[in-house]
Amino acid sequence: MEKYEHEYGAEQIQVLEGLDPVRKRPGMYIGSTSVRGLHHLVYEIVDNGVDEALAGYCTEINIVIEKGNIISVTDNGRGIPVEIHPKTKLSTVETVYTVLHAGGKFGGDSGYKVAGGLHGVGASVVNALSEWTEVTVKRDGGIYAIKFERGKTIEPLKKIGETKETGTKVRFLADNTIFETTDYNYETLETRFREIAFLTKGLKITIEDQRGEEVKKGDFHFEGGLISFVEFLNKNKEKINKKPIYIEKDGEIPVEIAIQYTTSYSENIYSFANNISTVEGGTHLEGFKRSLTKVFNDYARSHNILKEKDSNLQGEDIREGITAVVSVKLREAQFEGQTKTKLGNSEVTGVVMSMVNEALSTFLEENPNVAKAILEKCISASRAREAARKARELVRRKSALETTTLPGKLADCSSKVAEECEVYIVEGDSAGGSAKQGRDRRYQAILPLWGKMLNVEKARADKIYGNDKLNPVIIAIGAGIGADFDITKIRYGKVIIMADADVDGAHIRTLLLTFFFRYMRPLIENGNVFLAQPPLYKLSKKGMEDIYCYTDDDLENSYKELEEKGISREQIGIQRYKGLGEMNPEQLWETTMNPETRTLVKVTMDDAIKADETFTILMGDEVGPRREFIESNAKSVKNLDV
Ligand code: 0R9
Numbered sequence: 354m355e356k357y358e359h360e361y362g363a364e365q366i367q368v369l370e371g372l373d374p375v376r377k378r379p380g381m382y383i384g385s386t387s388v389r390g391l392h393h394l395v396y397e398i399v400d401n402g403v404d405e406a407l408a409g410y411c412t413e414i415n416i417v418i419e420k421g422n423i424i425s426v427t428d429n430g431r432g433i434p435v436e437i438h439p440k441t442k443l444s445t446v447e448t449v450y451t452v453l454h455a456g457g458k459f460g461g462d463s464g465y466k467v468a469g470g471l472h473g474v475g476a477s478v479v480n481a482l483s484e485w486t487e488v489t490v491k492r493d494g495g496i497y498a499i500k501f502e503r504g505k506t507i508e509p510l511k512k513i514g515e516t517k518e519t520g521t522k523v524r525f526l527a528d529n530t531i532f533e534t535t536d537y538n539y540e541t542l543e544t545r546f547r548e549i550a551f552l553t554k555g556l557k558i559t560i561e562d563q564r565g566e567e568v569k570k571g572d573f574h575f576e577g578g579l580i581s582f583v584e585f586l587n588k589n590k591e592k593i594n595k596k597p598i599y600i601e602k603d604g605e606i607p608v609e610i611a612i613q614y615t616t617s618y619s620e621n622i623y624s625f626a627n628n629i630s631t632v633e634g635g636t637h638l639e640g641f642k643r644s645l646t647k648v649f650n651d652y653a654r655s656h657n658i659l660k661e662k663d664s665n666l667q668g669e670d671i672r673e674g675i676t677a678v679v680s681v682k683l684r685e686a687q688f689e690g691q692t693k694t695k696l697g698n699s700e701v702t703g704v705v706m707s708m709v710n711e712a713l714s715t716f717l718e719e720n721p722n723v724a725k726a727i728l729e730k731c732i733s734a735s736r737a738r739e740a741a742r743k744a745r746e747l748v749r750r751k752s753a754l755e756t757t758t759l760p761g762k763l764a765d766c767s768s769k770v771a772e773e774c775e776v777y778i779v780e781g782d783s784a785g786g787s788a789k790q791g792r793d794r795r796y797q798a799i800l801p802l803w804g805k806m807l808n809v810e811k812a813r814a815d816k817i818y819g820n821d822k823l824n825p826v827i828i829a830i831g832a833g834i835g836a837d838f839d840i841t842k843i844r845y846g847k848v849i850i851m852a853d854a855d856v857d858g859a860h861i862r863t864l865l866l867t868f869f870f871r872y873m874r875p876l877i878e879n880g881n882v883f884l885a886q887p888p889l890y891k892l893s894k895k896g897m898e899d900i901y902c903y904t905d906d907d908l909e910n911s912y913k914e915l916e917e918k919g920i921s922r923e924q925i926g927i928q929r930y931k932g933l934g935e936m937n938p939e940q941l942w943e944t945t946m947n948p949e950t951r952t953l954v955k956v957t958m959d960d961a962i963k964a965d966e967t968f969t970i971l972m973g974d975e976v977g978p979r980r981e982f983i984e985s986n987a988k989s990v991k992n993l994d995v
Pocket of ligand 1: 405426427432433446522
């Protein structure tokens, strides 16, 4: 952020010290030293190449994860300037890599800098947090190289050859004494670079992972920009308007928007400011939503689709089934909110609104069939909302009448302190019985579910309020649902799904997760949802304590350990658990519920786009992608009983 907010004068550069503060408090510069922070190093470097592309000089960026987790990033831009900077008496490359916050202000007329990772702190921070860094610049007919170790120059810039090409190449090895892990996740990087390619029309980005036996590759280049982005997001959904609606305007604050409606019931709007995903929204999103509501209502009125007696369509009616991407670029982006992912610049709302008002109303006038199809869906959404309101009223009134009435099947815990309380949502009555007897009733509650669970991906909100399978879950958690959901009211700090390790269990797990994802998303975002891990096998032998194994690898390892102690496989009894119901209360406690010994998997929402895709594939209408997904993921879900 700093990079774009301040212009440091020469004096300030001189008083800035070296990079020691970065190594002392890395979290302050890259958020954390977890795998997330590690990935930020790559984003910082790639963003510098993206800036060069936005300035109009670079068309391609290549990223390679080399063996040993070395990162290499190459662009074909002008090359970082190499001449001696008069104030620092160092080459400009060296200055950029060794002076904190130096990036961006030596660049002269490079246009506005708009790319930039979440923390936008630049090359010097990457250098400070790397065991070593090498930068190679092709420029002015020469090839120049410079090397650093832990932020300190060890080989100053020298010319090592001649070339007619231009560009910059950066290689670095993250410092393993600083990061918890230096093992990059290929999928995470690939997803981000695909996103950057969508957001930067025409820029080609390639990524290659050379670490494994098989090289993985991604190649992203979208002439369609955001149009390609929404087509990608909707690839498994049934579309209402075949071609996405596209709105683009250059100017002081460039805005780019693509919109496509699908027959689904969810709202998927992704917003970006300077290529940064604004998860918490902000002024650009606000402007877009307001304008969308206004334009559709105006159109419906002027074409007599809404009659005089009808009330206006509400924003949520108009956003049902929408997939949209809103991207703005601005010189001095201000990020607010808890995770600094909410755009704060107030002038943006009006810019987006006036632009969408004009472009979208023109589009609707010119495409009356599309307008009609979308409005039909909005109107039926509005009817469903009205029905849902009534159903919800009913639920509310019911719970107001019976204020203390928790679901009959819920065995609640005695503590009322949410942070220490857990609710196990258990499949089946018999497993529920064992769980009730085995639990620690001070802080563990049990909610058994039985019968067929509703697939919320295929149902509208009015079917969800008042559904007899979901209602107990909603009431037990106690924080409402949908737009009314209030995370501060949850009755349990941990909501734990405990299902069998077979196909049916996986199904229930997915149905419940889909429900949480669509109707209680903050619960997942806040890290309150967990999956219990029941064992698959029990090994037993007279005189030996039982051994529980949670995976097939676990089982093999246990066999090996026992063999080393001279106990052969034949001497050991093995029980394969088909379901939770086969375990008695003590076993269930010991293996799956006792906080001292259990393993819980926390459900995270790192990537909402990926999550939406997965839930659409697994729970939506289209069969083809679902089969593909299951086939290609079957190997990684060993516990499934297929
Ligand atoms: C491989 C990742 N790419 C980069 O890190 C990279 C930085 C960079 C750059 C310029 C061009 N390409 C780049 N790639 C550049 C050049 C010029 C002006 N501004 C930017 C120019 O030729 O005049 N720079 C980013 C910061 C700086 N250069 C600077 F501060 F050193 F100028």
